[in-house]
Amino acid sequence: MSISHANPRPAAVRLGPIWLAVPAIALLAVFFLFPMARLFVLGIQDGATGGLTTEHYQRLLTTPVYWSILGITFRIAILTAVFSVLLGYPLALWLSRMHSSRQTIMALLVLLPFWTSYLVKTFAWMILLGNRGVLNTLFMDIGLLDRPLRMMYNELGVIIGMVHAMMPLAVLTMLPVMNGIDKRLTLAAGTMGAGRSERFWLVYFPLSVPGVAAAGLLTFITSLGFFIVPAFLGGRGQTMLAQTIITQVQELVNWAFAAVLASLMVVAALVAIWIYNRFFGLSTISGGGSDSTTPGNGPLRVAGQKILRTMAILSRPFDRFDTRPGATERGFRLYPVLMLTFLIAPIFVVFPIAFTSASSLQFPPPGYSLRWFEQYLTSPVWLSATLRSFGVAFATALFATVLGGLAALALARSRSRWNGAIFALMLAPMVVPRIVIAVGLFYLMAQLGLVATNTGLVIGHTLLAIPYCFITVGAVLKSYDWRLNQAAETLGAGRLTILRRVTLPLLRGGVISAALFAFVTSFDELTVAIFISGGLKTTLPKQMWDDMFLQLNPTLAAVSVVVMLLVMLILLAAQKIQK
Amino acid sequence: MSRPGLLNLNRRTLLAAGAAALATPAFLRRAWADQSLVIADPGGPFTDGYRKAFYEPFTAATGIAITGVARDAEPTAQFKSIVETRSYIWDVCTLTLSARLILEEQDLLEPLNLDQAKVADVMPEAVHPNMLGTDVYSTVLAYNTDTVTEAPTGWNAFWDFERFPGRRSLRRNPIDTLEIALMADGVDAKALYPLDVERAFKKLDEIKSRIDVWWTGGAQSTQLLESGEIDLIAGWNARFQAAIDGGAPAKIVWNGGLYSIEGWGVPKGNPKADMAREFVAFCAQADMQAKFTDDLAYGPTNLRAYDHIAPERAAILPTAPDNLKLMSLASEPYWREHRAALSERFNAWLLA
Numbered sequence: 022m023s024i025s026h027a028n029p030r031p032a033a034v035r036l037g038p039i040w041l042a043v044p045a046i047a048l049l050a051v052f053f054l055f056p057m058a059r060l061f062v063l064g065i066q067d068g069a070t071g072g073l074t075t076e077h078y079q080r081l082l083t084t085p086v087y088w089s090i091l092g093i094t095f096r097i098a099i100l101t102a103v104f105s106v107l108l109g110y111p112l113a114l115w116l117s118r119m120h121s122s123r124q125t126i127m128a129l130l131v132l133l134p135f136w137t138s139y140l141v142k143t144f145a146w147m148i149l150l151g152n153r154g155v156l157n158t159l160f161m162d163i164g165l166l167d168r169p170l171r172m173m174y175n176e177l178g179v180i181i182g183m184v185h186a187m188m189p190l191a192v193l194t195m196l197p198v199m200n201g202i203d204k205r206l207t208l209a210a211g212t213m214g215a216g217r218s219e220r221f222w223l224v225y226f227p228l229s230v231p232g233v234a235a236a237g238l239l240t241f242i243t244s245l246g247f248f249i250v251p252a253f254l255g256g257r258g259q260t261m262l263a264q265t266i267i268t269q270v271q272e273l274v275n276w277a278f279a280a281v282l283a284s285l286m287v288v289a290a291l292v293a294i295w296i297y298n299r300f301f302g303l304s305t306i307s308g309g310g311s312d313s314t315t316p317g318n319g320p321l322r323v324a325g326q327k328i329l330r331t332m333a334i335l336s337r338p339f340d341r342f343d344t345r346p347g348a349t350e351r352g353f354r355l356y357p358v359l360m361l362t363f364l365i366a367p368i369f370v371v372f373p374i375a376f377t378s379a380s381s382l383q384f385p386p387p388g389y390s391l392r393w394f395e396q397y398l399t400s401p402v403w404l405s406a407t408l409r410s411f412g413v414a415f416a417t418a419l420f421a422t423v424l425g426g427l428a429a430l431a432l433a434r435s436r437s438r439w440n441g442a443i444f445a446l447m448l449a450p451m452v453v454p455r456i457v458i459a460v461g462l463f464y465l466m467a468q469l470g471l472v473a474t475n476t477g478l479v480i481g482h483t484l485l486a487i488p489y490c491f492i493t494v495g496a497v498l499k500s501y502d503w504r505l506n507q508a509a510e511t512l513g514a515g516r517l518t519i520l521r522r523v524t525l526p527l528l529r530g531g532v533i534s535a536a537l538f539a540f541v542t543s544f545d546e547l548t549v550a551i552f553i554s555g556g557l558k559t560t561l562p563k564q565m566w567d568d569m570f571l572q573l574n575p576t577l578a579a580v581s582v583v584v585m586l587l588v589m590l591i592l593l594a595a596q597k598i599q600k
Numbered sequence: 601m602s603r604p605g606l607l608n609l610n611r612r613t614l615l616a617a618g619a620a621a622l623a624t625p626a627f628l629r630r631a632w633a634d635q636s637l638v639i640a641d642p643g644g645p646f647t648d649g650y651r652k653a654f655y656e657p658f659t660a661a662t663g664i665a666i667t668g669v670a671r672d673a674e675p676t677a678q679f680k681s682i683v684e685t686r687s688y689i690w691d692v693c694t695l696t697l698s699a700r701l702i703l704e705e706q707d708l709l710e711p712l713n714l715d716q717a718k719v720a721d722v723m724p725e726a727v728h729p730n731m732l733g734t735d736v737y738s739t740v741l742a743y744n745t746d747t748v749t750e751a752p753t754g755w756n757a758f759w760d761f762e763r764f765p766g767r768r769s770l771r772r773n774p775i776d777t778l779e780i781a782l783m784a785d786g787v788d789a790k791a792l793y794p795l796d797v798e799r800a801f802k803k804l805d806e807i808k809s810r811i812d813v814w815w816t817g818g819a820q821s822t823q824l825l826e827s828g829e830i831d832l833i834a835g836w837n838a839r840f841q842a843a844i845d846g847g848a849p850a851k852i853v854w855n856g857g858l859y860s861i862e863g864w865g866v867p868k869g870n871p872k873a874d875m876a877r878e879f880v881a882f883c884a885q886a887d888m889q890a891k892f893t894d895d896l897a898y899g900p901t902n903l904r905a906y907d908h909i910a911p912e913r914a915a916i917l918p919t920a921p922d923n924l925k926l927m928s929l930a931s932e933p934y935w936r937e938h939r940a941a942l943s944e945r946f947n948a949w950l951l952a
Contacts, residue, residue: 086948093951144823151829152767152812174813252816257772257808257950265947271674273940274702381826381846460677467685552678555689556640556669567643567670569819 038434042443045424045487053450053484056461064280077281087265087282091289094262097176097251098244101183105240106233108184108360109191113232115357116192117199128196129592131189134364135541136588137371137581138562139186143253144573145367146182147173148384150254155370155384178254183244188364190243191236193538194493197530198232201500217340222333227325228500235496238297239451239489242290246454262286263454270456283457290452291445368585375578382573393579403564403580410544410561413475417482417543418536424483425490425539426532430524433498451488455548458485463552473555481549486539493538497531636665637875640693643670649895654734654883657891661882664875676702683708683867691876695865697932698939700731703865705936710866710873712880719884723919725929726861726901732880733863734889735898738918738927739776741853742840744831754856755784758832759807766831768807769824772814774946775935776858777804780834783856789928797942801949814950825850841897841916852916857927859918861901893917899924 067074081087112131116124134142149155150173157169172178206228207220215223248263262282269279370384375393377386397403428447432440450458462481463472471477505527509519525532547562554563561584565577641650647668655666669690672678676699682688695703703709709730719727726733743752747766757764758780770777779792781803787796813830815821821835826843833840837852844850864883866876882888889900890908899919900906906914906921914920918927935942 084944086944086951089951090947147820147823147829148827151827153828252772253820257811257814260947260951268943270677271672273943274676274680274706275940276677278940379846381843381848382823383826383846460681463678464681464685467681467687467689470687472687473689551672555678556643556671557638557667557689559670563670569644573819573823 037437038431039437039439039443041431041434042428045428045491046443046446048424048480049446049450049484049487052462052465052480053458054446056458056465057449057453059464060276060280060457060461061284063277064284066277068277077277080278081281081285087262087285090260090262090265091285093258093260094245094286095289097179097183097247097259097261098241100180101187101244102237102241104180104184105187105191106195106237109188109236110195110229110233111356112188112360113192113195113199116196117202124196124200126593128193129589130361131192131364132537132541133585133589134185134367135189135545136585137368138545138547138565138577139249140547140562140565140569141371141573141577141581142185142367143182143249144382145370146178146185146254148370148382149366150178150181173254175256176259178256179251179259182250182254183247185364185367186247186250187240187244188360190489190538191240193534194236194239194496195229195232197493197497197534198235198500199229200530201497202228216337218333218336222329222336226329226332231496231499234297235492238294239492241293242448242451245286245290245452248454248456262289263456266454267456270460276460279457279460283453286454287449287452294445294448371578371581374575375582377575377578380574382575382578393575394583396576397579397583402559403576406559406561406564407580407584409475409478409558413478413482413560414540414543416475416479417486418540420479420483421486421490421539421542422494422532422536425487426494426528426535428487429491429495429498433495433501434503447491448488450484455485455546459549459552462549466553472553473557475558477553478550478558478560479543481553482543482546483539485546485549486542489538489542490535493535494528494531497528501527635663636667637691637872637879638667638669638689639879640669640671640675640690642673642694645895646694649892652895653888653891654879657888658879658882662878664879666879675699679703679865679867680706680708683869686869688867688870688872690867691870691872692864692866692879694734694862695731697731697733697861698935700728700865701932701936704730708868710868710870710876712866712877714881714884718881721886721904722884722902723861726863731863731865732884733861733901734883735862735892735896736859736901736918737862737898738837738854738857738859738923739771739780739834739930740837740840740857742825742833742835742843742850743853744825744828744849745851746828746849747831751851752832752853754853755780755834757853758834759784759803761810764832767812767829768810769813769815769821769830769833769835770811771821771835772816772950774942775939776834776930777946778942779858779930780856789856792928793931793934795934795938797945801945804949808949837916837918838897854918854923854926857918857923858930859899859924859927860930860932862898863901 064077065073065075067076116127116131119127137145147154151157152169152171154173156172157166160166161169172181202225207224210220210224246263247261248267251259251261252264262285266279266282266286269275269282373386374382374384376389376391377383378388378390378392379386425447428443432444459481466472466477466481471480501524505523506519509523514522545562546560547566550560550563551566554560559567561580565580568574568576639650639655641647647670651668655668658664659666671690671693675693675695679693679695679699680703682690700709711729712732714727714729714732719732723733723736726736741752741755741758743757743764744766748764750763752758752764758768770780778795778797778800781800782792782796783789785799785803787799813824815824815833815835818836818839821833822839822843824830825833825840826846826848828848837857840850840852844852864880866873866880870876884902886900886902886904887908889902890905892898893900893905893909893913897916899917900909901919903919903921906919909917915922918924
């Protein structure tokens with residue numbers, strides 16, 4: 022469908038680039054906007070008469086608790102975004118300096134925690150951070166502490182859990198941008214006498230800002246909708262908005278008020294995007310405006326330049342440390358090891374538990390056995406759920422990358438006044454809490470006969486994954502040189518050929534990242550699966566959820582281990598083939 | 601169906617869409633398999649327990665095949681959508697008493713027309729025109745026997761840090777928590793409702809800052825007891841039993857427990873309602889109910905079931921006569937009326 026828009030034959034009508042966004046817009050309009058609009062109408066409709074009412078909004082305005090919860094939600098989301106980007110930046114930088122083959126393997130390591138269900142990860146953190154948990158026991162045994170440190174059931178616990186979940190996203194969003202930075206630029210700055218600080222702060226860093234900005238917004242907006250982590254790792258002060266929406270939908274069955282709270286969340290996110298746009302410009306994400314070779318000279322830009330110069334001056338004294346060749350690399354090694362340890366920490370718990378002989382998550386295990394693997398591999402229910410999850414995730418990765426990627430391409434090339442609206446639409450599924458999307462989708466899909474079908478699951482997951490694909494591809498497009506297209510065109514290449522032979526190869530890193538994000542989004546998705554599967558078409562996270570009714574049993578750990586190994590094999594094989 | 605649903609797409613469009621959908625092969629398959637029921641239960645150990653107790657015996661007796669599927673923890677949203685869109689992906693579904701009230705108010709439940717003779721031995725609280733309770737669960741106190749050396753006898757132990765030192769955990773929900781506070785303050789379990797909310801919050805104020813964990817999910821409460829993270833905890837008996845079965849040094853205190861009931865409901869307008877009703881009535885039998893207690897630490901509602909249950913197993917079930925007499929029924933009508941307001945107040949109280 023999209024390809025026909027890029028029809029190279031001169032006889033065809035040459036449609037504007039904005040048309041590339043149409044498939045994604047159509048999907049979102051039917052399966053996202055329409056159900057959301059219906060929900061929104063519920064929020065202003067009188068339950069008894071069907072007329073208009075403002076009672077639900079009045080309740081929101083007059084109940085201060087929702088405003089404190091909104092404040093807490095913002096605070097946690099901002100802290101998560103800041104730490105994810107701050108801690109992830111040096112890691113991404115480290116990755117970007119590697120040869121591409123080694124980088125792929127290391128990036129897989131960063132992604133590794135993604136392949137364990139986040140339910141399992143959260144429980145692993147509970148085992149690690151608890152009062153009698155692994156870390157406290159360790160610290161007390163070596164005499165570092167004399168009484169347990171409270172690392173969980175407070176804000177610290179929530180931030181640890183959320184940064185852990187979001188950092189891979191931040192790193193993989195920044196990485197393609199950093200890969201696109203021409204290394205010779207810093208080299209050139211060096212030959213002109215710039216020190217290490219100036220080379221980084223005045224040359225490299227500004228070029229990486231689009232990646233930083235995209236990662237920040239992405240992690241912030243995703244964090245707004247979190248509920249499992251604050252519920253399990255938080256204390257009494259950490260209630261987030263999504264939790265209250267779930268209570269309204271599931272416990273109180275007050276969909277009208279749930280709709281009001283959901284619109285509050287959407288508005289909050291839109292305001293955040295608007296503020297962000299004022300300071301950084303959305304073009305840093307969408308890739309728009311990348312043609313312009315003359316940078317503006319607004320006051321903000323001047324201020325930004327000043328800050329960077331100050332940073333360069335402040336860090337100059339450190340330039341002198343260890344100026345021997347290769348020293349940077351060595352000093353640079355400890356940090357990534359620390360960060361990778363942090364990312365993989367829950368897996369250190371999950372692996373031994375998969376081999377436990379006990380029927381609980383006791384850690385360290387009292388004995389070892391293969392019984393949980395046997396249970397998993399001999400259960401037709403678990404195996405069919407695994408197969409379905411892989412299938413649905415592959416299909417989702419394909420559709421979301423194509424649709425989201427084309428939409429990013431459309432916005433990067435188009436100067437239409439609709440750009441802003443399309444941009445907001447593409448990000449919208451990320452902003453609305455999944456439980457709200459799930460309820461709306463279930464309602465629509467039940468009418469269309471799509472409930473309990475694989476098609477329904479793929480559609481649901483695709484619309485959840487589109488924002489990630491859109492942003493990731495958009496970020497690499499930002500540094501894409503469109504003059505290459507012109508050059509190709511003057512050499513006689515048609516649009517399709519340009520896309521296939523010039524654009525796609527150059528965007529490869531971003532497209533692969535996008536596909537991975539989409540795959541992971543689907544593979545770990547629970548809420549929509551609970552509703553759309555109807556209990557009949559079970560995916561892996563849904564099966565895990567069902568299985569942990571009474572307690573988290575070690576089958577989940579065994580499943581996680583098998584899935585992780587399978588995914589690693591597939592990705593490594595894919596990389597072999599590429600060569 | 602007169603109330604405005606999620607969507608007031610007009611009914612005729614819907615019927616037309618439904619008719620079109622009926623013409624597709626997937627729906628044909630469903631129509632062909634008319635001698636079968638899809639039954640939604642909470643999954644996990646429930647699927648095993650119910651299969652042995654209800655599904656297999658029912659199929660053996662009637663020839664009607666049963667597919668057990670796992671439903672969401674709170675299926676009300678799904679239930680509502682199933683009825684309003686008339687897509688009956690489940691024929692029968694387990695409900696809690698509170699879900700029953702919500703669904704009844706919105707007219708989403710099919711009447712069961714239970715034969716009174718067949719349910720004569722079932723607890724009266726479990727028999728409703730549109731729901732038949734099959735199992736009883738209870739909110740109880742559990743403690744770590746390694747760290748709490750003196751056995752607590754009631755909720756006041758939770759407030760007594762001198763005699764019962766240790767880390768404590770309550771559910772992050774006003775339901776049961778307010779009742780617990782009142783009982784600890786000396787209110788008689790039979791005279792809890794309507795709740796003296798002011799008194800309850802005042803009592804909770806005393807320990808608010810000393811509660812180490814406010815748990816939210818059932819599996820989490822099991823993990824808290826199992827790992828020794830906390831020493832005293834209020835929660836559902838079966839979740840604690842899972843920890844005890846897993847070898848955790850812990851005990852349950854039945855005194856002051858608040859029980860509630862789970863059972864079958866049928867979505868309104870289900871074309872297979874007659875068959876579904878037959879299944880529900882089947883589940884009232886004592887010997888059938890006794891069978892699920894091997895897998896589930898829930899109490900049968902037909903108290904004659906205890907004729908078929910070994911005494912050591914009975915000791916851990918909420919409806920065993922020795923346990924049941926120590927507990928009282930949580931009031932669903934009270935909570936239906938006040939839940940929204942009290943949830944808001946409880947959240948504000950937690951954040952303050």
